[in-house]
Amino acid sequence: MTSPGTRADEEAEDLDVEEALALVKENPGPPHGDPDRTAAPAHATRHGHPGPHGAPDKQADSPHRATPWPAARATAERAARAAVRAARRTPLSTPLDAALGLTLAAPLAALTDLPSFDTSAMDGWAVAGPGPWTVRDEGVLAGHAEPAPLTDGEAVRIATGARIPLDTTAVLRTEHGRTDGKGRLQATRDVVHGQDIRLRGQECRSGDQLMPVGTLVTPAVLGLAAAAGYDTLTAVPRPRVDVLVLGDELLTEGRPRDGLIRDALGPMLPPWLRALGAEVRAVRRIGDDAEALHRAVTASGADLIVTTGGTAAGPVDHVHPVLSRVGAELLVDGVEVRPGHPMLLARLKDDQHLVGLPGNPLAAVSGLLTLAEPLLRTLAARPAPEPYTLPLRDAVHGHPYDTRLVPVVLRGDGAVPLHYNGPAMLRGIAAADALAVVPPGGSGPGQEAELLDLPWTTGGIGVCFT
Ligand SMILES: Nc1nc2c(c(=O)[nH]1)N[C@H]1C(S)=C(S)[C@@H](COP(=O)(O)OP(=O)(O)OC[C@H]3O[C@@H](n4cnc5c(N)ncnc54)[C@H](O)[C@@H]3O)O[C@H]1N2
Numbered sequence: 001m002t003s004p005g006t007r008a009d010e011e012a013e014d015l016d017v018e019e020a021l022a023l024v025k026e027n028p029g030p031p032h033g034d035p036d037r038t039a040a041p042a043h044a045t046r047h048g049h050p051g052p053h054g055a056p057d058k059q060a061d062s063p064h065r066a067t068p069w070p071a072a073r074a075t076a077e078r079a080a081r082a083a084v085r086a087a088r089r090t091p092l093s094t095p096l097d098a099a100l101g102l103t104l105a106a107p108l109a110a111l112t113d114l115p116s117f118d119t120s121a122m123d124g125w126a127v128a129g130p131g132p133w134t135v136r137d138e139g140v141l142a143g144h145a146e147p148a149p150l151t152d153g154e155a156v157r158i159a160t161g162a163r164i165p166l167d168t169t170a171v172l173r174t175e176h177g178r179t180d181g182k183g184r185l186q187a188t189r190d191v192v193h194g195q196d197i198r199l200r201g202q203e204c205r206s207g208d209q210l211m212p213v214g215t216l217v218t219p220a221v222l223g224l225a226a227a228a229g230y231d232t233l234t235a236v237p238r239p240r241v242d243v244l245v246l247g248d249e250l251l252t253e254g255r256p257r258d259g260l261i262r263d264a265l266g267p268m269l270p271p272w273l274r275a276l277g278a279e280v281r282a283v284r285r286i287g288d289d290a291e292a293l294h295r296a297v298t299a300s301g302a303d304l305i306v307t308t309g310g311t312a313a314g315p316v317d318h319v320h321p322v323l324s325r326v327g328a329e330l331l332v333d334g335v336e337v338r339p340g341h342p343m344l345l346a347r348l349k350d351d352q353h354l355v356g357l358p359g360n361p362l363a364a365v366s367g368l369l370t371l372a373e374p375l376l377r378t379l380a381a382r383p384a385p386e387p388y389t390l391p392l393r394d395a396v397h398g399h400p401y402d403t404r405l406v407p408v409v410l411r412g413d414g415a416v417p418l419h420y421n422g423p424a425m426l427r428g429i430a431a432a433d434a435l436a437v438v439p440p441g442g443s444g445p446g447q448e449a450e451l452l453d454l455p456w457t458t459g460g461i462g463v464c465f466t
């Protein structure tokens with residue numbers, strides 16, 4: 001929604017710094033012919049450093065100063081904690097097949113002993129006493145009724161997972177037994193008392209706590225819960241999210257044409273939000289219509305509304321005016337981060353928030369990870385990822401004052417910064433494993449940087465896109 005001529009010169013310079021960092025410095029082969037891409041890096045100074053609303057002198061006059069990046073994340077987390085207290089959402093009883101990615105709201109206590117009966121660990125024979133043994137005609141299979149007890153010197157064919165007959169002293173594996181000339185079973189190696197019998201309760205006793213409250217339900221937890229007798233799990237409900245995509249210039253199909261571009265955020269955000277623990281209820285494209293935005297915001301019953309675009313100060317940037325019209329409290333109004341500095345977080349109600357993502361697609365990713373991730377994680381009661389650092393293989397230019405988030409791939413013990421990391425580009429992030437947090441001033445080759453993993457690289461449960 002940034003229309004031509006609406007950017008202050010200094011902001012144009014600022015954007016050029018981003019583009020130039022992406023293309024001139026880090027990309028050896030920039031495409032030609034685009035003046036934005038070939039502009040020389042310019043210096044942003046604190047004076048005239050454009051405010052979050054875009055006016056160059058805004059920051060000097062405005063009570064809304066951009067928030068430092070770590071503080072913005074902490075504010076989002078705090079806001080979510082306050083919303084959790086206000087909303088008192090009751091835990092859900094969720095069928096196992098809908099519980100992946102949720103957080104346990106009650107401990108997972110075993111509903112049975114595991115194993116729940118003495119069971120054979122191997123295919124072979126259950127034997128009683130020392131061999132040779134007389135083998136019964138009827139074998140014992142898994143899932144069948146309780147077999148008759150063995151008598152000393154007797155053996156019975158048994159399958160892995162089948163119930164051990166009473167008075168069995170060991171299980172002899174198929175490959176360790178042979179039938180002698182008299183039709184009796186002989187062991188071909190020593191038999192140790194109790195071998196290959198899994199005793200009832202070996203893993204847990206009924207009532208034992210298997211997993212505490214706060215556990216993320218992974219595929220393994222689902223398996224454990226099923227094994228322990230559960231049909232449903234008591235879990236924290238997913239935070240409900242409505243996505244509002246702003247911008248008259250957006251096409252939903254076909255190739256960009258006539259000054260129109262494809263909506264990159266409509267397809268990208270819902271699965272990403274799901275991976276962050278959200279239930280995405282609606283994705284609405286509402287153009288550059290302040291009334292429609294107002295209606296959508298006031299009608300939403302979501303825990304979090306995510307808007308895209310319209311955060312700056314262009315003539316059709318309606319997010320701030322609508323927030324002020326609905327009496328929202330701006331908790332974060334601009335963040336000292338590149339890309340994405342116009343991102344915002346507002347409290348609409350005690351238990352309802354709005355994250356305004358900038359329209360530039362990588363700037364939207366930055367807002368997603370800076371504000372939406374901590375907010376959703378806290379609402380979903382998910383554990384915070386362990387912070388970690390890795391050395392950056394190459395030097396990364398920094399912004400003079402702001403943190404930069406730069407797409408990287410992880411290679412060996414380090415991270416390699418990627419090209420095409422300008423605010424309007426997705427080519428870098430599409431190839432990335434993580435975002436490197438580059439402090440103001442930049443970092444030299446080999447310098448450690450904090451990394452934010454992307455959901456598809458952390459694997460396992462982080463990948464819950466559907
Ligand atoms: N005068 C100023 N102008 C701008 C400033 C500023 O501080 N002062 N900040 C710039 C920065 S940085 C960003 S980021 C953008 C943020 O602008 P908005 O959030 O208002 O976003 P729009 O203007 O609506 O769009 C920006 C850009 O992104 C494209 N876009 C929007 N939505 C999508 C989408 N769903 N898929 C793909 N691309 C999208 C849009 O067409 C624009 O090109 O403002 C700068 N301007």
Ligand code: MOO
Nearest residue numbers: 339340341363423
């Ligand atoms: O530099 Mo903006 O913040 O494109 O994202």
